[in-house]
Amino acid sequence: MKKRFSILAALLLVMTFAANAQIINERTNGKVTLGGDIFTDINTGDKYENFKLKAMNVGGDFYLTYNMKMGESKHTVSLGVGMTFHNYHMKNSYLTGEGAYADTTYFTENASVKNSKLNINYFDIPLELNFRIADKFKISAGFKFGIMMYAKSKVKGDIMGDGEEWKVKYGKINNIEQYSYALTLRVAYRAFNIFAQYQFNNSFKKGYGPEVIPFSIGIGLRAF
Numbered sequence: 001m002k003k004r005f006s007i008l009a010a011l012l013l014v015m016t017f018a019a020n021a022q023i024i025n026e027r028t029n030g031k032v033t034l035g036g037d038i039f040t041d042i043n044t045g046d047k048y049e050n051f052k053l054k055a056m057n058v059g060g061d062f063y064l065t066y067n068m069k070m071g072e073s074k075h076t077v078s079l080g081v082g083m084t085f086h087n088y089h090m091k092n093s094y095l096t097g098e099g100a101y102a103d104t105t106y107f108t109e110n111a112s113v114k115n116s117k118l119n120i121n122y123f124d125i126p127l128e129l130n131f132r133i134a135d136k137f138k139i140s141a142g143f144k145f146g147i148m149m150y151a152k153s154k155v156k157g158d159i160m161g162d163g164e165e166w167k168v169k170y171g172k173i174n175n176i177e178q179y180s181y182a183l184t185l186r187v188a189y190r191a192f193n194i195f196a197q198y199q200f201n202n203s204f205k206k207g208y209g210p211e212v213i214p215f216s217i218g219i220g221l222r223a224f
Contacts, residue, residue: 033078035222036062037195041086045202045211050107054089059216061085063126074132082124084146086203086214090116094155095170105175105209112158114165118173119153120203122146122180138188138224144197146180175208177201190224 041057063082070077092109094116099106128142154169182199196217203212 031067033065033067033080033222034062035065035220036060037193037218037220039195039197039216039218041088041214041216043088043212044198044215045213048107048210050093050109051210051212052091052093054091057086057088059084059086060218061124063124065126065128067130074135076130078126078128078130078140078142080126082126083149084122084124084144086120086122086216088118088120088212090118094157094159095153095173096159097168097170100153100170100173102174103208105173105204107210110157110159112161113155114157116155116157117153118151120151120176121149123149126184128184128186136190138186138193140184140186140188140193142184144180144182144184146182148176148178148180151176175205177203177205186220188222188224191221193220193222194218195220 038058038060041053041059043053061082061084063080065078065080067076067078069075090107090113092111092113093107094110094113095105095118096108099108123146125145126142127144128140130138130140132138150171151173152169152171153173154167156167157165159166159168179201180199180203181201182197185196186193188194197215199214199216201213203214204210
């Protein structure tokens with residue numbers, strides 16, 4: 001019952017978002033666009049012994065852009081602001097307090113862990129080139145500059161080895177890079193788009209943590 005309610009709530013949220021995005025687009029004559037994406041992350045960085053991700057690492061973003069026409073064409077250049085949320089679900093490993101606050105950030109292997117997640121959040125400045133094709137399709141290629149807002153981690157399981165289930169959260173993590181740099185690509189049919197993003201710098205300071213370089217792929221909605 002709870003699962004059905006969550007699905008219905010998610011569908012309602014998506015429909016409301018799409019409707020509001022279209023209203024903003026129409027009232028501003030296409031000069032302002034509201035959009036959002038849901039994606040999963042694949043780590044393309046070098047393997048780290050105790051940082052192994054599960055198959056699905058669902059994150060998301062939302063953004064608001066101002067669109068400027070390229071001459072007399074229907075193509076536009078967009079500049080805006082937004083936020084991106086990355087969720088890395090670890091397999092049989094977790095971030096301890098010692099690992100979070102140490103000079104070098106490290107993760108501990110533990111087969112008793114049920115859930116373990118690292119969350120990194122960025123304030124974004126996206127820049128895109130948008131090319132309309134036949135008034136139905138749009139290809140958008142761009143660059144996204146991110147400023148790390150906060151990072152946190154949580155773990156659930158028998159991490160103390162005493163047979164009890166513990167839930168531990170860490171609201172501060174050392175050695176996260178302050179900035180992120182990513183290339184983005186969207187291929188859209190009207191309001192629906194397929195989204196891909198490649199962050200080409202490490203999420204951690206080089207040499208002070210695992211190499212986490214996410215390739216994100218998912219779907220999104222924004223007014224056409």
